[in-house]
Amino acid sequence: MDIYNHPTFAMACQQFDLVADRLQIPAGDRDRLKYPKRAMVVTLPIHCEDGSTKVYTGYRVQHHLSLGPTKGGLRFHPDVTLGEVAALAMWMSWKCALTGLPYGGAKGGIACDPHRLPQCELERLTRRYTQEMIPFIGPQVDIMAPDMGTNEQIMAWMMDTYSVHMGYTVPSIVTGKPIGLGGSQGRREATGRGVAYLINRACDTIGLDLGQATVAVQGYGNVGSVAALALARYGAKIVAITDAFGGVQNARGLDLRKLDTHVAAQRTVAGFAEAEPITNEQLLVAPCDILVPAAMERQITGRNAANLKCRILAEGANGPTTPEADAILEQRGDVFVIPDILCNAGGVVVSYFEWVQDLQSFFWGETEVTDKLFRILENAFTQVVSHSRKQKISMRMAALCVGIKRVQEAKRVRGLFP
Numbered sequence: 001m002d003i004y005n006h007p008t009f010a011m012a013c014q015q016f017d018l019v020a021d022r023l024q025i026p027a028g029d030r031d032r033l034k035y036p037k038r039a040m041v042v043t044l045p046i047h048c049e050d051g052s053t054k055v056y057t058g059y060r061v062q063h064h065l066s067l068g069p070t071k072g073g074l075r076f077h078p079d080v081t082l083g084e085v086a087a088l089a090m091w092m093s094w095k096c097a098l099t100g101l102p103y104g105g106a107k108g109g110i111a112c113d114p115h116r117l118p119q120c121e122l123e124r125l126t127r128r129y130t131q132e133m134i135p136f137i138g139p140q141v142d143i144m145a146p147d148m149g150t151n152e153q154i155m156a157w158m159m160d161t162y163s164v165h166m167g168y169t170v171p172s173i174v175t176g177k178p179i180g181l182g183g184s185q186g187r188r189e190a191t192g193r194g195v196a197y198l199i200n201r202a203c204d205t206i207g208l209d210l211g212q213a214t215v216a217v218q219g220y221g222n223v224g225s226v227a228a229l230a231l232a233r234y235g236a237k238i239v240a241i242t243d244a245f246g247g248v249q250n251a252r253g254l255d256l257r258k259l260d261t262h263v264a265a266q267r268t269v270a271g272f273a274e275a276e277p278i279t280n281e282q283l284l285v286a287p288c289d290i291l292v293p294a295a296m297e298r299q300i301t302g303r304n305a306a307n308l309k310c311r312i313l314a315e316g317a318n319g320p321t322t323p324e325a326d327a328i329l330e331q332r333g334d335v336f337v338i339p340d341i342l343c344n345a346g347g348v349v350v351s352y353f354e355w356v357q358d359l360q361s362f363f364w365g366e367t368e369v370t371d372k373l374f375r376i377l378e379n380a381f382t383q384v385v386s387h388s389r390k391q392k393i394s395m396r397m398a399a400l401c402v403g404i405k406r407v408q409e410a411k412r413v414r415g416l417f418p
């Protein structure tokens with residue numbers, strides 16, 4: 001389908017086709033599983049601070065409706081397109097199925113640079129997008145959450161706009177809200193914490209001592225910063241970090257507390273005094289035991305995969321590794337990959353907890369949330385490792401097989417409608 005033309009969508013389809021061949025999914029089922037059930041494109045005019053009017057484009061893709069409502073993040077980034085959002089929605093479907101959540105995948109986005117927008121314009125844009133989406137969303141239809149460029153405040157505006165329209169407060173319309181508005185304890189930390197938990201499990205699996213390990217992290221936003229801190233608490237040394245504006249390295253380890261103070265003032269890790277500069281390209285191939293891409297898609301490619309030095313590649317970001325890079329890593333056989341749909345699943349798992357708590361108006365403590373999160377991740381990790389070993393296939397192929405098979409089975413027993 002041409003409307004989804006984008007390298008990231010092509011990549012998600014390429015992954016799907018490899019799994020479909022392996023699972024011998026009949027030709028008639030493939031397009032139904034692959035292409036989104038619904039895709040919306042909306043035009044978003046807002047009044048700017050200077051009195052002008054500016055028009056933005058917003059997207060939402062709901063990938064499948066076979067297992068429950070759809071669930072997925074909202075991304076604010078200048079390069080967001082329908083095809084990218086469709087790929088991210090597809091991955092959300094496999095991720096929810098892998099972790100046993102009662103959702104189909106979804107994703108949304110607005111092509112904008114949130115860091116350059118004044119707060120009042122960011123609020124107008126968020127509210128306008130939510131307004132345009134009202135016919136297509138709902139706590140039993142489609143539930144949004146934060147992703148790149150969005151945060152708790154944006155979720156609060158969305159929840160408020162939807163609630164004003166309904167005439168009563170509807171916390172379950174979004175997850176990743178502030179705790180005071182019905183957000184869950186531990187949601188903000190969930191993705192990064194999950195990444196660190198799974199890295200610890202991967203270390204056990206390959207016999208690497210996490211307490212002695214070195215770590216490089218690409219992206220120092222929600223996922224990257226929380227994962228780095230959690231890994232440092234396990235005793236690992238964080239030796240390099242980059243973000244959209246630059247990067248820093250220190251072979252003796254970066255002091256994350258001081259780095260956070262620098263980031264709070266400068267809004268980037270670049271320029272941190274107790275370190276040397278490093279570029280994104282250099283970080284990916286820097287000597288380290290654990291590499292955590294936690295920014296954009298398609299960072300590890302056919303060009304750099306052969307030069308990776310890490311023993312564990314933990315995909316905090318969605319889609320950071322291309323199928324060409326996967327083939328190289330598989331041939332090398334010396335890098336343990338924790339694939340994105342497993343590695344960063346902590347976010348949607350605790351979003352699910354938040355939705356359940358909102359629907360029941362009954363809230364859990366942080367220990368309960370984290371304990372339940374780790375149990376779900378443990379189960380998914382064990383299943384994927386065991387499937388990968390039994391079938392002699394890569395961790396990515398194993399994770400995708402488990403997820404895709406569940407969605408295929410749901411479609412088979414339900415029939416053609418969803």
Ligand code: NAD
Nearest residue numbers: 147148149191219220221222223243244295317318344347
């Ligand atoms: P964020 O906006 O909080 O942070 C993104 C970080 O990446 C920032 O530090 C930014 O400067 C950096 N970045 C952006 N472009 C970059 C580039 N070209 N090179 C290097 N760094 C770059 O976003 P986030 O919520 O941390 O999401 C990061 C990734 O994790 C995305 O792929 C997202 O889809 C995925 N993810 C997020 C969650 C979640 O709960 N937030 C859950 C699952 C997956």
